[in-house]
Amino acid sequence: MFRDGIGIYADFLRKEPGDVALPDPDEGQTSWALMADKGYTGACASVRAIIPKKATEGAPLGGVDLAANERIARARVKCEHFYGRMKGLFSITTDRFKSKKKNLTAIISGIAAHESI
Numbered sequence: 001m002f003r004d005g006i007g008i009y010a011d012f013l014r015k016e017p018g019d020v021a022l023p024d025p026d027e028g029q030t031s032w033a034l035m036a037d038k039g040y041t042g043a044c045a046s047v048r049a050i051i052p053k054k055a056t057e058g059a060p061l062g063g064v065d066l067a068a069n070e071r072i073a074r075a076r077v078k079c080e081h082f083y084g085r086m087k088g089l090f091s092i093t094t095d096r097f098k099s100k101k102k103n104l105t106a107i108i109s110g111i112a113a114h115e116s117i
Contacts, residue, residue, distance in 0.1 A: 006046050009034060012105065013047055035076055050075075086111060 013031040024032070026048075033048040034040070043049040052069040055061045061069070086108075 009047055035072070035079065037076070082112075 010031070013034060015030055015032060019032075026033075029048060031048050033050045034043055035050045036043055038052055038054050040049065040051055041054070043051065050072055052072050053061055053065045
């Protein structure tokens with residue numbers, strides 16, 4: 001599903017002219033990073049992505065990778081809480097989106113503004 005909508009993700013992550021004033025640890029980037037779970041392992045090839053590392057059979061994660069995964073999890077939980085709240089309040093993630101894709105950003109922004117998120 002991610003690969004099918006890669007153009008939408010890339011457009012959504014592209015920085016707008018006013019975004020250059022916002023903090024980004026990787027200065028000079030033209031897009032924001034996608035923060036995803038371990039299921040998006042191939043996303044790094046297409047977009048800038050922050051994805052936790054996976055342990056492999058016989059090779060558990062070391063302390064540095066475990067600490068990095070913990071930092072990612074702390075940031076992601078805020079997003080997961082947001083999606084849970086939107087799902088509970090508006091049932092927006094339980095049905096298929098039936099409007100034009102270009103309207104999705106405006107709809108989500110309106111809901112977020114309404115909820116003061």
